[in-house]
Amino acid sequence: MIQTRDSLAPSPFSFLALATIVMAMTFSAWNALLNNFAVEQAAFNGAHIGMLQSLREVPGFLAFTAVFILLVLKEQSFALISLCLLCIGVTLTGFFPTVYGLYATTVLMSVGFHYFETLNQSLSLQWFNKEEAPEKLGQLMSIKSIASLLTFALIWIAFTWFNLGYVWTYAIFGIAGMLLTTYMALSYPQFTQHATQHKKLILRKKYSLYYVLTFFSGARRQIFMVFAGFLMVEKFGFDVAQITALYMLNHVINIFVAPRIGKMISRIGERKTLSIEYIGLILVFVGYALVESPVFAAALYLIDHLFFAMAIALKTYFQKIAQPEDIAATAGVSFTINHIAAVVIPASFGIVWLYDQSLVFYFGAALALCSLLLSQFVSTDKQPVELVKGV
Known part of the structure; x- marks a missing residue:
């Protein structure tokens, strides 16, 4: 269970817990309302939503x-500024119900989101020691799910009971996030970092296995994010309520x-955890390629999302092989x-999807197989495997 003792005191864990709540609450609100807002208020078509998703991923690539x-800037201060950008972007979204307005607020929101996610990984790996990091990261993931679940429930209440509409709903969650961020800025001291971080790009050959596993992870995640949910809607006719129910059950x-x-x-x-994942x-991707039952498809969707929690192991693997001063630079x-795959996969695999949906998921299985083979070289007890030459 989540340790309330750590959560109440002004500690690095409670700072990251509050920051996680802000991120999960604001991004979940933005994401939950996006498709309906885009169609009903901004008159989006398929080309517009594709462009918006590509624009949203550019800050991650950068x-x-x-x-x-x-x-x-210090990392902790930069994290707070990033949360502010995320909150402002979400707050403004409802006020600009046009194609270019939604593009602009999405990019602003995404800059804050992706910078915060980068810093969140860096700070957590610096503040938690190697023994406690897996449990702490698991607890933070649990907190994220609680915040997202409550956000979905509040949005349902806002639209069902109070008929607040998009402007007020976006504004309420964005402003609530900004208030929490302001509280953190005023109440938390600058926590000590045990190693001064490099302020330059770091590429080391001893991290090459981590880099390759990270690339494959991003590629698989794009297939899940873009095509697994789309399969539910296009092939099995899941409606908004059913898809939302899957989201909530995942959390x-x-x-x-x-x-x-x-x-x-x-x-x-x-190594064993990554192998299980x-x-x-x-098996899940092959299941997507072959599934003909909506119940089985929903089960695959839930299992797929569950395996993402095991990605904690990739972060803790890096923590154990990294030089302490490399963590911030390597996180970026x-x-x-x-996010390299995020720029390529949605558009290119969308064309493959038109030809044969199952090929998309078979490719996902192939990526997972490559990761499985590479994960057998994961070791934290000796010098990490170097897959490529580097500096």
Whole structure:
């Protein structure tokens, strides 16, 4: 369970817990309302929504630039500024119900979101020691799920009981996030970082296995994010209520499972955990390719989302092999590597989808198989495997 003792005191854990709540609350509100708002208020068509999603991923691809901003800002302060940008973007969304207005607010929101996610990974790996990191990261994932679940419930109440509309709903969640961020800025001291971080791009050959596994992880995630939900709607006719129910059930499961996955990583290690994840994902993607039952498809969707919690093991693997001063710079680089596929897969695989839906998921299974083979080289007990030449 989540340790309330850590949550109440002004500690690094409670700072990250509050920051996670702000991120989950604001982004979940933006995402839950996006498709309906885009169609009903901004008159979006398929081309518009495709362009918006591509624009949303560009800041993730540029996450490596965070290291240059750290030349003038401390990571903790930069994280708070990033949350402010996220909250402002969400707050303004409802006030600009046009194609270009939604493009602009989405980019603003996404800059804050992706910079915060980069810094969140960096700070958590610096503030938590190697023994406690898996459990702490699992607890933070559970907190994220609780915040997202409550957000979905409040949105349902806002539209069903109070008929608030998009402007007020976006504004309420954005302003609430801004108030929490302001509280954090005023109430929390600057926490000590045990190693001074490099303020330049870092690419080391000893991290090459981590880089490649991160790339494959990003590619698989795009297939899940873009095409798994679309399969539910196009092939099996799931409506908005059913898709939302799947989202909520995913978060309910994560609340209880994510902390246990963190404990499992501490017990059996990163290599075994990653192997379990990748074997499971191979079976899930093959299942997507062959499924003909909506109930089985929904079960695959829930299992697929559950395996993402095991990705904690990739973060803790990096923590154990990294030089302490490399963490911030490498967090930005790895986030960029993770998003390379986000620029390519949605558009290119969308064309493949028109030809044969199952090929998209078979490719996802192939990516998971590559990850499984590479994960057998994961070791935290000796010098990490170097897959490529580097600096």
